[in-house]
Amino acid sequence: MKKFFVAVTMSLAAVAASAQVIEDFKPAVTNQQGKQYPMVNSQGVVRAQLLAPDAHSVKLDIGGVKYELTKDENGLWTGDSAPQDVGFHYYQLNVDGASVPDPGSLYYYGASRWGSGIDIPAPDQDFYTIKNVPQGKVSEVYYYSSVSGSMRHCYIYTPAEYDQNPKKKYPVLYLQHGMGENEHGWAEQGHTGIIMDNLIAEGKAVPFIICMDNGLDVYGPNNPRPAPQPRPQAGAAPQGQRPQGGQQARPQQGGPRLASAGAFEQILLKDIIPMVEKNYRVLADSKHRALAGLSMGGMQTRAITLANPTVFSWVGMFSGGAISKEDVAESKGFKENNKLVFISYGSRELENPRGTDPRVTTAELGQTGMNTAFYVSEGTAHEWQSWRRSLYQFAQKVFK
Amino acid sequence: MKKFFVAVTMSLAAVAASAQVIEDFKPAVTNQQGKQYPMVNSQGVVRAQLLAPDAHSVKLDIGGVKYELTKDENGLWTGDSAPQDVGFHYYQLNVDGASVPDPGSLYYYGASRWGSGIDIPAPDQDFYTIKNVPQGKVSEVYYYSSVSGSMRHCYIYTPAEYDQNPKKKYPVLYLQHGMGENEHGWAEQGHTGIIMDNLIAEGKAVPFIICMDNGLDVYGPNNPRPAPQPRPQAGAAPQGQRPQGGQQARPQQGGPRLASAGAFEQILLKDIIPMVEKNYRVLADSKHRALAGLSMGGMQTRAITLANPTVFSWVGMFSGGAISKEDVAESKGFKENNKLVFISYGSRELENPRGTDPRVTTAELGQTGMNTAFYVSEGTAHEWQSWRRSLYQFAQKVFK
Numbered sequence: 191m192k193k194f195f196v197a198v199t200m201s202l203a204a205v206a207a208s209a210q211v212i213e214d215f216k217p218a219v220t221n222q223q224g225k226q227y228p229m230v231n232s233q234g235v236v237r238a239q240l241l242a243p244d245a246h247s248v249k250l251d252i253g254g255v256k257y258e259l260t261k262d263e264n265g266l267w268t269g270d271s272a273p274q275d276v277g278f279h280y281y282q283l284n285v286d287g288a289s290v291p292d293p294g295s296l297y298y299y300g301a302s303r304w305g306s307g308i309d310i311p312a313p314d315q316d317f318y319t320i321k322n323v324p325q326g327k328v329s330e331v332y333y334y335s336s337v338s339g340s341m342r343h344c345y346i347y348t349p350a351e352y353d354q355n356p357k358k359k360y361p362v363l364y365l366q367h368g369m370g371e372n373e374h375g376w377a378e379q380g381h382t383g384i385i386m387d388n389l390i391a392e393g394k395a396v397p398f399i400i401c402m403d404n405g406l407d408v409y410g411p412n413n414p415r416p417a418p419q420p421r422p423q424a425g426a427a428p429q430g431q432r433p434q435g436g437q438q439a440r441p442q443q444g445g446p447r448l449a450s451a452g453a454f455e456q457i458l459l460k461d462i463i464p465m466v467e468k469n470y471r472v473l474a475d476s477k478h479r480a481l482a483g484l485s486m487g488g489m490q491t492r493a494i495t496l497a498n499p500t501v502f503s504w505v506g507m508f509s510g511g512a513i514s515k516e517d518v519a520e521s522k523g524f525k526e527n528n529k530l531v532f533i534s535y536g537s538r539e540l541e542n543p544r545g546t547d548p549r550v551t552t553a554e555l556g557q558t559g560m561n562t563a564f565y566v567s568e569g570t571a572h573e574w575q576s577w578r579r580s581l582y583q584f585a586q587k588v589f590k
Numbered sequence: 591m592k593k594f595f596v597a598v599t600m601s602l603a604a605v606a607a608s609a610q611v612i613e614d615f616k617p618a619v620t621n622q623q624g625k626q627y628p629m630v631n632s633q634g635v636v637r638a639q640l641l642a643p644d645a646h647s648v649k650l651d652i653g654g655v656k657y658e659l660t661k662d663e664n665g666l667w668t669g670d671s672a673p674q675d676v677g678f679h680y681y682q683l684n685v686d687g688a689s690v691p692d693p694g695s696l697y698y699y700g701a702s703r704w705g706s707g708i709d710i711p712a713p714d715q716d717f718y719t720i721k722n723v724p725q726g727k728v729s730e731v732y733y734y735s736s737v738s739g740s741m742r743h744c745y746i747y748t749p750a751e752y753d754q755n756p757k758k759k760y761p762v763l764y765l766q767h768g769m770g771e772n773e774h775g776w777a778e779q780g781h782t783g784i785i786m787d788n789l790i791a792e793g794k795a796v797p798f799i800i801c802m803d804n805g806l807d808v809y810g811p812n813n814p815r816p817a818p819q820p821r822p823q824a825g826a827a828p829q830g831q832r833p834q835g836g837q838q839a840r841p842q843q844g845g846p847r848l849a850s851a852g853a854f855e856q857i858l859l860k861d862i863i864p865m866v867e868k869n870y871r872v873l874a875d876s877k878h879r880a881l882a883g884l885s886m887g888g889m890q891t892r893a894i895t896l897a898n899p900t901v902f903s904w905v906g907m908f909s910g911g912a913i914s915k916e917d918v919a920e921s922k923g924f925k926e927n928n929k930l931v932f933i934s935y936g937s938r939e940l941e942n943p944r945g946t947d948p949r950v951t952t953a954e955l956g957q958t959g960m961n962t963a964f965y966v967s968e969g970t971a972h973e974w975q976s977w978r979r980s981l982y983q984f985a986q987k988v989f990k
Contacts, residue, residue, distance in 0.1 A: 222704050223807065242688035244647060265687060283690070287665060288642035290683070290690040297697045297704060304622050304697055320741050322734045327746075329729040330783070334722045341720050346727075353869055356756045383730070407623065469753055 211235055211270060218295070220278075220309045225294040234273040234310045238283065238292065241266050245286050252281035252308070275538075276312035277575020278379045280305060298379050302370040307379060312575060317582050318381040323391035324350030328383045331469075335461040337453065339412030343404065344462065345377040348470070349390055349397035359471045361398040361478035361589040363504075364458065365581070366405045366487030373404040376581075379574050385582055395585045401466050405483070405490055408453035455494045459501070476527055480588050482506025484577040492517075499524035504588045506532040508580035509539060509572050512548035515558050525560060532584050534565040536576035563587060611635055611670060618695070620678075620709045625694040634673040634710045638683065638692065641666050645686050652681035652708070675938075676712035677975020678779045680705060698779050702770040707779060712975060717982050718781040723791035724750030728783045731869075735861040737853065739812030743804065744862065745777040748870070749790055749797035759871045761798040761878035761989040763904070764858065765981070766805045766887030773804040776981075779974050785982055795985045798880075801866050805883070805890055808853035855894045859901070876927055880988050882906025884977040892917075899924035904988045906932040908980035909939055909972050912948035915958050925960060932984045934965040936976035963987060 215229035215237050227239035228250075238250040238257075243265025249256040252271050259269030280300045283292045291297060291305045298307035326349040335342045352360065365382065367375040376382045382400055389395035409415040458481075467474045481502045483491045488510015495502045496513070499521045505513065505528065512533045518524050533552045540547070549564055556562040565583045567576040615629035615637050627639035628650075638650040638657075643665025649656040652671050659669030680700045683692045691697060691705045698707035726749040735742045752760065765782070767775040776782045782800055789795035809815040858881075867874045881902045883891045888910015895902045896913070899921045905913065905928065912933045918924050933952045940947070949964055956962040965983045967976040 224702075240688055240690075242686055244687035245645075245685070247644060248688075285645070285685045285688050285690065286642055287644035288640055288648070288685050288690075290640075290685065290688075290693055291697075293690055293703065293705065297691075302624075303693065305693065320732060322741060325732045327729040327731045329727040330777075331727045332720060332725045332783075341722060377730075383732075 218308045219311075220296050220307050221294055222296055227294045228292060228308055230308070230310055232311075234276065236271040236274060236281070236308060236310075237268065238271075239266060239268045239294070240283055240285070240292070242285055247284075247286055249284040250281065251284050251289065252279055256284060274308075274310050275570055275573065275575065276310050276315075277570055277573055277578070278307055278309050279573060280307055282306055299374045300371045300379070314579070317388060318384050318578055319388075320384050321388060321391070323387055326350045326352065326383055326387050326390075328377050331465075333461065333465045335410065335457055337413060337457045337460055338408060338410030340410030342457070342461070344373050345402040346466070346470070347377075347383050347386060347400040347402070349399070350387060351390075351397055352399070352471075357471075359473045361396070361473050361480070362466055362470075363398055363400045363480040363482060363506075363585075363588060364462065364502075365400050365402050366481075366483030366490055367402070368483075368485030368487055368510075369406070372406065373402050375574075376400075376402040380581065381578060382581065385578065386585060389582065389585055396589050398589055399466070399470055399472065401462060403458070403462055405454045405487055408457055413453055454490060455497065458494065459498065476501055476503045477529065478503075478589060480504030480506065482508065482532070482581075482584060483510060484508040484580070485510045485572065496521045496524060500527050503527055503529040504532075505530065506534075506580070506584045506588070508534045508577050508584075509536060512551040513555060514546075514551050515555050518555065518558070518560070525558070528560060530561050530563065530587055531555060532563045532565070532587060534567065534576070534580040534583065536567045536570035536572060538569070538571035539576070540566065618708045619711075620696050620707055621694055622696055627694045628692060628708055630708070630710055632711075634676065636671040636674060636681070636708060636710075637668065638671075639666060639668045639694070640683055640685070640692070642685055647684075647686055649684040650681065651684050651689065652679055656684060674708075674710050675970055675973065675975065676710050676715075677970055677973055677978070678707055678709050679973060680707050682706055699774045700771045700779070714979070717788055718784050718978055719788075720784050721788060721791070723787055726750045726752065726783055726787050726790075728777050731865075733861065733865045735810065735857055737813060737857045737860055738808060738810030740810030742857070742861070744773050745802045746866070746870070747777075747783050747786060747800040747802070749799070750787060751790075751797055752799070752871075757871075759873045761796070761873050761880070762863075762866055762870075763798055763800045763880040763882060763906075763985075763988060764862065764902075765800050765802050766881075766883030766890055767802070768883075768885030768887055768910075769806070772806065773802050775974075776800075776802040780981065781978060782981065785978065786985060789982065789985055796989050798989055799866070799870055799872065801862060803858070803862050805854045805887055808857055813853055854890060855897065858894065859898065876901055876903045877929070878903075878989065880904030880906065882908065882932070882981075882984060883910060884908040884980070885910045885972065896921045896924060900927050903927055903929040904932075905930065906934075906980070906984045906988070908934045908977050908984075909936060912951040913955060914946075914951050915955050918955065918958070918960070925958070928960060930961050930963065930987055931955060932963045932965070932987060934967065934976070934980040934983065936967045936970035936972060938969070938971035939976070940966065 212231050215231045217226050218228050218230050229237040242248050248259040248267040257269050257271050259267035261267050282289050282305055295306040297304050329346045331344050331346050332341050365376050390397050479502050481491045488507035491507050495505045500523050513531050552562050552564045567579040570576045612631050615631045617626050618628050618630050629637040640648055642648050648659040648667040657669050657671050659667035661667050682689050682705055695706040697704050729746045731744050731746050732741050765776050790797050879902050881891045881895055888907035891907050895905045900923050913931050952962050952964045967979040970976045
């Protein structure tokens with residue numbers, strides 16, 4: 191971490207002058223087809239570029255730090271970030287005070303907006319790289335929710351063999367995103383389909399269905415958005431960056447129940463699960479039903495599985511708290527019905543845990559005889575690389 | 591048209607001063623959730639807004655025209671376009687010379703880039719509005735192409751009843767995008783899934799499968815991109831606007847065969863159709879196989895169906911030329927095997943047709959005893975509203 195902070199506080203000129211930047215930049219894999227910029231080098235430095243002939247300031251805004259770009263005689267602005275952690279980061283450009291997406295990148299939903307994202311190559315990226323193996327599919331599904339009184343939207347992954355075995359029934363994982371994200375996250379930057387296809391092809395996971403829904407947008411005619419409304423944003427600037435690095439992202443254990451959590455619980459139980467079990471060939475019992483989520487989705491997982499102890503036998507919480515032996519003692523039937531409590535964090539998140547360390551909480555739960563697992567994603571923070579790896583680990587344990 | 595051009599040449603101040611702009615603006619349906627801008631009024635005027643406190647010029651770039659925004663004391667820039675045609679338009683903002691996506695909009699692929707799009711309400715928008723009817727699904731599918739030697743990506747629509755009838759087999763429509771677009775177009779701005787679900791629910795279309803693939807990106811290890819490579823773009827500015835209005839978008843009949851058309855034909859015949867017929871329950875004969883496309887995709891449809899007269903019995907070309915009786919005379923078996931040649935255009939495209947009017951060509955083809963249809967989308971140009979309507983019409987005739 192020390193090295194990270196030193197780099198962040200260095201100016202672009204200082205970085206360049208120190209000759210630390212290795213000139214082996216390549217276009218990011220998250221670029222739009224044919225776009226050369228942004229680029230990434232082997233140190234994880236992001237090099238951004240934008241044509242803005244009449245601008246007097248262009249900045250790259252990534253990881254909570256703004257880096258000044260410099261202008262050439264053609265009006266082309268170019269500049270480098272400090273080295274970034276491996277994996278996926280949300281970012282944006284700033285042109286004379288306007289925060290806008292980078293026209294070179296693909297766009298992702300997070301930080302409460304659609305905007306730019308960039309992937310820094312990781313030593314273990316093979317597990318989320320597409321290969322010529324049997325391909326499942328991710329389907330976009332609309333359904334009517336009686337709880338919200340509106341049409342809702344989710345993504346459903348079915349494994350490659352699903353369409354080849356018209357009588358076989360499958361377990362289902364309900365997999366949730368974090369705060370400021372939506373149902374696109376796991377399917378897109380999370381690479382759920384690729385991770386699962388690769389795992390199943392290698393025989394490391396049993397084939398199962400995954401439903402990815404929206405745990406934040408729970409409103410509709412039957413469940414109006416609470417007043418007072420947040421004031422409409424006059425400007426169109428993204429609503430801030432996700433926290434990055436251990437200093438901001440600390441484990442939270444059973445924090446305050448989110449305003450939307452109750453509504454999402456009802457939508458999940460009354461609308462989503464029945465819709466999936468009606469439209470797909472599903473093993474419709476708790477032993478073949480898992481709930482997992484990242485960050486806020488992990489906290490929702492904790493609240494919903496403890497409140498409904500016989501509905502889900504498999505529990506995954508990624509950077510989203512832990513379940514204590516006291517929690518379990520208060521939830522009648524949870525212990526008897528549960529098959530696995532899987533907890534994970536990025537290593538940077540665990541550097542300064544607030545409150546009880548989730549490793550301790552989870553170890554204590556394991557000592558009561560429950561099946562627990564704790565996974566640490568090395569060198570990553572409260573970001574998608576931690577969660578891709580968490581899914582990769584969890585998927586190898588669930589439904590076995 | 592006259593009114594349209596007058597409006598385009600008026601300055602923002604003139605438009606405002608003339609009191610022609612009706613102040614009934616609402617956030618566009620294509621906005622990011624919670625974003626108030628851009629807005630649209632009942633005249634089809636687009637009002638854009640951007641926070642750019644340090645900028646000295648911000649423009650809205652839509653329909654090939656740039657409109658100056660004006661700055662308030664808080665650094666918030668606001669301004670209006672001339673009235674736009676109903677339906678979907680690609681657009682962008684320009685901040686001190688930098689062309690960037692509007693952070694308020696959702697993003698779409700077209701004009702050879704991911705960027706902003708906006709939907710102007712249309713009197714007939716009901717047919718592409720989501721309703722609580724049985725919902726099919728659009729699946730994201732990866733598959734290996736032997737022709738390109740790479741993993742490729744497509745979207746496949748299956749009707750709601752597909753999963754409820756495990757023995758029933760379905761016809762398939764292969765549906766292609768235009769130049770500068772990709773396989774996302776029909777699934778996203780085209781609203782294929784919604785249009786089909788609504789049509790099937792009303793009994794106006796028979797249930798069928800739709801495969802939406804990429805007809806431009808046909809390269810890979812087995813089919814290298816032709817040299818010389820286009821020079822990498824130094825800047826990241828979108829590569830120009832789509833033509834709008836009758837003055838630019840003229841019918842083309844059997845223009846030069848596109849460089850990529852031959853490769854796409856091979857991929858379609860050798861990889862895509864076999865993949866679909868292997869993985870889905872398909873009626874695998876020409877009588878249950880259709881090919882259609884918009885603009886370049888229509889030209890590809892023409893070339894591929896004439897070259898493979900016994901493979902597809904149903905042909906749809908939307909703003910992409912026509913098939914003449916001479917074409918058919920040269921394609922042995924085409925006439926005997928064909929069930930429908932459907933041609934469509936936006937009315938603005940037909941105002942100044944270049945070469946033979948496609949209505950004449952199609953009428954002459956019909957006089958040879960073939961089943962033809964010609965549809966005109968009123969008040970629209972070479973844009974998505976013409977193609978949404980074309981699909982809506984074509985889907986009611988195909989496979990019947």
